[in-house]
Amino acid sequence: MKFGIRTLDEMDVKDKTVILRVDINQPVDRKTGKLKDVTRIKASLPTIKELSDKKAKLVILAHQGSDIEYKNFWSLKPHASVLRELLGREVLFLEDVCGPAALEAIKKLEAGDILLLDNVRFLAEEQTLFELSLKLTPSEQAKTLLVTKLAPLADFYVCDAFAASHRDQPSLCGFQELLPSAMGRLFEREYCVISELMESPKHPCLFVLGGAKINDAFLMMETVLKSGAADEVLAGGLAAEILAVAAGEDIGEAAKAFLVQAGHADLLPVAEKLLQDHSARLVRPVDYAYVKNGARVEAKIGQIPSGELAVDIGETSARHFRNRILAAETVFANGPMGVFEETASELGTKIVWEALGETKARTVIGGGDSIAAAAKFGQTEKIDYICTGGGALIRFLTGEELPVVRSLRRGSRL
Ligand code: ADP
Ligand code: MG
Numbered sequence: 518m519k520f521g522i523r524t525l526d527e528m529d530v531k532d533k534t535v536i537l538r539v540d541i542n543q544p545v546d547r548k549t550g551k552l553k554d555v556t557r558i559k560a561s562l563p564t565i566k567e568l569s570d571k572k573a574k575l576v577i578l579a580h581q582g583s584d585i586e587y588k589n590f591w592s593l594k595p596h597a598s599v600l601r602e603l604l605g606r607e608v609l610f611l612e613d614v615c616g617p618a619a620l621e622a623i624k625k626l627e628a629g630d631i632l633l634l635d636n637v638r639f640l641a642e643e644q645t646l647f648e649l650s651l652k653l654t655p656s657e658q659a660k661t662l663l664v665t666k667l668a669p670l671a672d673f674y675v676c677d678a679f680a681a682s683h684r685d686q687p688s689l690c691g692f693q694e695l696l697p698s699a700m701g702r703l704f705e706r707e708y709c710v711i712s713e714l715m716e717s718p719k720h721p722c723l724f725v726l727g728g729a730k731i732n733d734a735f736l737m738m739e740t741v742l743k744s745g746a747a748d749e750v751l752a753g754g755l756a757a758e759i760l761a762v763a764a765g766e767d768i769g770e771a772a773k774a775f776l777v778q779a780g781h782a783d784l785l786p787v788a789e790k791l792l793q794d795h796s797a798r799l800v801r802p803v804d805y806a807y808v809k810n811g812a813r814v815e816a817k818i819g820q821i822p823s824g825e826l827a828v829d830i831g832e833t834s835a836r837h838f839r840n841r842i843l844a845a846e847t848v849f850a851n852g853p854m855g856v857f858e859e860t861a862s863e864l865g866t867k868i869v870w871e872a873l874g875e876t877k878a879r880t881v882i883g884g885g886d887s888i889a890a891a892a893k894f895g896q897t898e899k900i901d902y903i904c905t906g907g908g909a910l911i912r913f914l915t916g917e918e919l920p921v922v923r924s925l926r927r928g929s930r931l
Pocket of ligand 2: 885
């Protein structure tokens with residue numbers, strides 16, 4: 518047991534049916550149907566391999582895509598091919614989640630077999646909109662279709678989906694009500710590394726926060742500044758733009774309009790409060806960049822023409838952030854500094870991410886796009902710890918008990 522959760526060392530799975538929930542949600546190329554990245558699939562391999570080697574009858578559950586954006590909603594068929602290739606062994610796949618075909622296939626599994634069922638989010642009860650509007654308790658989740666159909670056929674439940682551990686959905690939190698449960702190896706490793714770092718981070722400890730999921734960024738800023746975990750927060754991405762507007766800085770009419778249109782106006786009072794309480798430790802850009810005719814243009818605050826939208830922090834700010842990172846002992850980063858996918862707006866993220874690779878500080882990054890940026894700028898190997906989850910990492914760092922952790926603790930007592 519670690520953190521009150523059973524590990525795979527304490528589960529005898531030989532000839533037993535094990536339901537394994539992983540997070541192999543990956544960007545899909547909608548034209549070719551192929552996966553554009555397989556980082557999370559690779560990260561899930563040790564647990565899959567171990568359970569199959571130990572002769573479990575393995576039933577894998579996973580999701581692909583978010584119902585809030587919906588665009589990335591997709592079958593897990595390509596994931597099955599990638600798994601087959603990477604494991605070098607057969608992986609059965611079914612276009613069914615918990616219907617008669619799935620139940621039949623589970624009953625026929627032999628020791629060591631691996632079966633991947635289709636995207637659990639094809640079921641309404643697994644969707645985030647459902648989660649947020651109905652807020653089922655774990656015992657209510659145990660009465661959902663998925664859990665009532667699959668749990669009676671299984672002996673154990675294992676969760677390796679650390680990246681989804683901030684979600685409160687049946688495939689993640691319902692089975693632990695009924696089945697003896699454990700965390701998988703990836704979950705165990707992510708939990709251990711991050712909690713060790715959080716318990717006694719070496720100071721100065723910096724949080725670099727950017728990206729587009731700014732509710733997460735603000736939640737994080739508030740907690741780590743208040744608790745003292747962060748000596749400083751370096752703000753980039755949309756979070757920096759909201760803070761700038763809240764501070765009354767002129768970053769252009771277009772940015773202001775964009776933030777309001779994107780529904781972020783309600784964060785302005787939160788940003789104002791943060792500035793009031795922690796302005797000295799909240800390090801913000803002094804310049805930004807916009808793109809004109811495909812070329813990058815640097816502009817100080819107050820010099821962004823109306824109609825032009827800031828899409829990156831400026832070079833001066835990025836170099837300043839770089840120096841702070843080089844002088845730090847611990848750095849957590851989530852969310853790129855700008856729209857790093859385009860060459861014209863990649864510089865801010867490039868400079869900052871290269872600093873993450875170069876610094877002697879212990880560095881942790883989380884979040885799909887942050888990881889993609891590390892790969893794009895060749896820093897993946899130089900960053901100390903790459904956490905598969907963004908939202909999960911953030912909530913973990915705020916000290917909240919994650920729903921999946923809560924449920925795993927319960928399932929570890931069965
Ligand atoms: P992560 O996946 O690392 O958690 P997010 O998903 O929150 O990060 O944000 C990543 C996205 O934010 C990227 O696609 C990037 O283009 C976008 N982004 C970053 N800065 C800006 C900005 N200033 N304006 C618009 N989009 C931005
Ligand atoms: Mg993202």
